[in-house]
Structure formats: structure tokens, C-alpha cells
Amino acid sequence: MRLLCIHPENPQARLVKQVVEILKQGGVAILPTDSGYSLCCPLGEKEPLERIRRIRNLEDKHFFTVLCRDLAEAAVYGHINNPAFRFLKAHIPAPLTFILSATKEVPKRLLHPRRKTVGIRIPQSPSMMAILHAFSAPLMSVSVDEFEKTWPLLDPEEIFSKYHKQIDIMVSVGTMTATHTTVIDLINGIPTVIRQGSYSLNG
Incomplete structure (x- = not known):
């Protein structure tokens, strides 16, 4: 239940290491992405996934996003x-969630029950990318987005005050502006916008 303040552009390696150590133990963390703060845990770990569901009061069918370091890692899961x-090379990293047909590496509990798809992100966040590279594996994530009174501003101290008894660690990069990612269906290779968010394909 620690709150670490990390530099948003030049994250300190020693602090990143502390976050990674907790994640490797199956911990639940609140981490900064390019769309706000998110609840994260290791991919495929059932217990921390269920903890996040309880924290956010999510239904079993609520979909989590897989955070990856790069396209090579994303291709393992989608x-x-x-x-x-070619599309992804031109647009990532960005606040973009892309929907792909899932590979067998994706845990069944994360799959869309009918379409067998998965949502993947490669975030445009130096601190988040530093954690992903140090962790050397993907993370599952879901946004911390129920702060209606202060939306779209997310105060890390307010978030930590609410969740500190339910999580293992939080990384703060200061007050963030919460946004929605743009969701793109890439199952057939043809980009189809499912939800328009902060990122525009037209630049």
C-alpha cells in the first residue's frame, strides 16, 4: 500500500524496480497510462484479476485491456x-486500443465469449513503458474512471485515499487528465473505429 511519485518523462529506475517487484508477486497496482490512471495486474493471474473486479465492482463479462511493450509482444496475443x-506501425504508441483475434496465449477469462477477440494497447506513456519493459511481460488493465465529481481531472492523492487498502502500490505522476482511448477493430486488417476517443486517425 505504497504511493510512489515517479517522474512522468524520466522515470527513476530504482522506483520502477519497486513496482516490478510487487507485480511479479501477483500484486495489484494503479499505474499512469496515456489516458489516465489504471488498475493493473500481471496477465493471466486469476487472483489479482478478481481483486480488480471487486475493487471496481465489475461484471465477469467486463473486458480488460492487455498492455504490451511493442508490436512483437502484441503479436503473441493477437x-x-x-x-x-502497417496501420499499427504508423500510429503507435498512442492512446489507442486495437481489437484483434486472440491467439491461444490469451487466458480464456479475457476473451470476448463469442468473437474470441482481445483488446491490446501500446501506451504512449514513458513511465508506463518503463514499467512494462522492466516487467518484461504484458499487464492486464482497466481504467480508474468513476471519479465523476472531478472528471476529467484525476488527483492521485484522492485516488490513493480511496483505494490504498485494496491495492499493493500506486505510481503517481501528478494530476492527470482522464481521456478515453480510441478503439479500433483490426480483426480483418481494415481499421474500423468502434469508439472515437482522444486520438484521431486523421492527425
Whole structure:
């Protein structure tokens, strides 16, 4: 139940290491992404996933996003054909969630029950990317977005005050502006906007 203040552009390696140590133990963390603060845990770990569901009071069918370091890692969990690869190379990292057909590496509890798809992100956040690279594996995530009274501003001290008894660690980069990611369906390689968020494909 620690609150670490990390530099948003030049995250301190010693602090990143502390976060990674907790994640490797199956911990639950609140981490900064390019769309606000998110609850995160290791991919495939059932117990921390269920903890996050309880924290956010989420239904079993609520979908989590998989945070990856790069396209090579994303391709382990989602089928990326050539058109999709070219599109992603041109647009990531960005506040973009892309929907792909899931590979067998994706835990069943994260799959869309009918379509067998997965949502993946490669965030445009130096602190988040530093954690992902040090952790050397993807993370599951869901946004901390129920702060209606202060939306779209997210105060890390307010968030920590609410959740500190339910999480293992929180990384603060200061007050953030919460936004929605743009969600793109890339299953067939042709980008289709499912939800328009803060990122525009037209620049």
C-alpha cells in the first residue's frame, strides 16, 4: 500500500524496480497510462484479476485491456496481419486500443465469449513503458474512471485515499487528465473505429 511519485518523462529506475517487484508477486497496482490512471495486474493471474473486479465492482463479462511493450509482444496475443501491422506501425504508441483475434496465449477469462477477440494497447506513456519493459511481460488493465465529481481531472492523492487498502502500490505522476482511448477493430486488417476517443486517425 505504497504511493510512489515517479517522474512522468524520466522515470527513476530504482522506483520502477519497486513496482516490478510487487507485480511479479501477483500484486495489484494503479499505474499512469496515456489516458489516465489504471488498475493493473500481471496477465493471466486469476487472483489479482478478481481483486480488480471487486475493487471496481465489475461484471465477469467486463473486458480488460492487455498492455504490451511493442508490436512483437502484441503479436503473441493477437493475430496481426500485414495491413494491420502497417496501420499499427504508423500510429503507435498512442492512446489507442486495437481489437484483434486472440491467439491461444490469451487466458480464456479475457476473451470476448463469442468473437474470441482481445483488446491490446501500446501506451504512449514513458513511465508506463518503463514499467512494462522492466516487467518484461504484458499487464492486464482497466481504467480508474468513476471519479465523476472531478472528471476529467484525476488527483492521485484522492485516488490513493480511496483505494490504498485494496491495492499493493500506486505510481503517481501528478494530476492527470482522464481521456478515453480510441478503439479500433483490426480483426480483418481494415481499421474500423468502434469508439472515437482522444486520438484521431486523421492527425
